[in-house]
Amino acid sequence: MGSLSVKGLVARYGKTVALHGIDLELPDGEFFVILGPSGAGKTTTLKSIAGLVDQVEGEVRIAGRDMTGVEPYDRGVAMAFESYALYPQKTVEENLASPLRSGRNGTWTPQQQAERIKQVTTTLGIDHLLKRFPRELSNGQRQRTALGRVLVRPAEVYLLDEPLSHLDAKLRAAMRAELKQLGELSGTTTLYVTHDYQEALALGDRIGVLREGRLVQVGTPAQVWNEPVDTFVARALGQPEMNLLDAEVSGGEARVGKAFTVGAPVADGRVQVGIRPRDLEIVDQAPSTERLVLHGKVVLAERLGRSVELSVDVAGVQIITVTSDHRVQEGGDVALAVDWDRVHVFSADGARLGAARRPEGVLTGGAR
Numbered sequence: 001m002g003s004l005s006v007k008g009l010v011a012r013y014g015k016t017v018a019l020h021g022i023d024l025e026l027p028d029g030e031f032f033v034i035l036g037p038s039g040a041g042k043t044t045t046l047k048s049i050a051g052l053v054d055q056v057e058g059e060v061r062i063a064g065r066d067m068t069g070v071e072p073y074d075r076g077v078a079m080a081f082e083s084y085a086l087y088p089q090k091t092v093e094e095n096l097a098s099p100l101r102s103g104r105n106g107t108w109t110p111q112q113q114a115e116r117i118k119q120v121t122t123t124l125g126i127d128h129l130l131k132r133f134p135r136e137l138s139n140g141q142r143q144r145t146a147l148g149r150v151l152v153r154p155a156e157v158y159l160l161d162e163p164l165s166h167l168d169a170k171l172r173a174a175m176r177a178e179l180k181q182l183g184e185l186s187g188t189t190t191l192y193v194t195h196d197y198q199e200a201l202a203l204g205d206r207i208g209v210l211r212e213g214r215l216v217q218v219g220t221p222a223q224v225w226n227e228p229v230d231t232f233v234a235r236a237l238g239q240p241e242m243n244l245l246d247a248e249v250s251g252g253e254a255r256v257g258k259a260f261t262v263g264a265p266v267a268d269g270r271v272q273v274g275i276r277p278r279d280l281e282i283v284d285q286a287p288s289t290e291r292l293v294l295h296g297k298v299v300l301a302e303r304l305g306r307s308v309e310l311s312v313d314v315a316g317v318q319i320i321t322v323t324s325d326h327r328v329q330e331g332g333d334v335a336l337a338v339d340w341d342r343v344h345v346f347s348a349d350g351a352r353l354g355a356a357r358r359p360e361g362v363l364t365g366g367a368r
């Protein structure tokens, strides 16, 4: 077990610069999630730390040890790739035992091996498959076995690349909880990459949001959720995405078309007002000065399992919200309420300026 320190990490593939200077400090035992869209450089970050990218600059320290010139197998990392590699002619049990037999991971008695394999496979829900061969497994079971091959060996740092990507939604959700427990059990520093924001929020002690080879925000799940540094981070977290509405500020008040006005943290100019669909609540009772209340008409109601996604026209401005109230009908009137501090104000080019507040002298937010 050990800390992970990365300073000014630059990675290139020929002329392509994949990472533009990544800085990371993970204390011993932290579970850190890198969240980013396809092509952002997530896999490259892990590979660079593992010593698998040729053109790298910067400093990587694992458990305080400088990794410059250290071979991948000698770095004390265990890495799981999205594409799983298993020995086809070996059973699940033999696949998991082989990392423990290689000698690099210490000397394990057969009983210690069996206990470790039992512990890991129980957590991963594959302890009943130990005698099966990979060809006799589903894709999800294969992925869990591949993950088991990584987690079974002791390491200073685990590097996990979308290890749940091949699982169905239900299993993913179950595994998320299990995985966190396993991390806590062994207390091993883990760098985990995903493009799934729910996974990041559920698993990360901290999250780093990666965009085009740069970490644009690092913080706890609450920090990145509540105070996204810009509209990119705001939209990377949450489904449906945050509503971003053009507004004009004058005298410290931002007017969103003819729909509504909020107090803005700037005096004038153009801004974007952001509201997460799930922060809007359908209310019967309005008006209220405690919250911003918007009155509109439902133009589209799309049922998504237990919830309904609504597109609401508020005086010509389209706003998305989500409700569990299945009585809401297309064409019906609706009042939506949101806490003032859940309304975000971003500059025209996307940087977060702060939370909105109740505008001066306005008794009711919202337009009819």
Ligand code: ATP
Binding pocket: 013, 016, 017, 018, 036, 037, 038, 039, 040, 041, 042, 043, 044, 045, 195
């Ligand atoms: P995904 O979620 O799709 O796996 P990612 O965030 O892991 O994406 P990377 O695979 O790290 O992204 O790729 C980062 C950038 O580096 C991309 O622009 C990609 O095209 C480029 N890249 C990755 N591997 C290579 C390679 N072997 N040769 C050239 N360019 C590469």
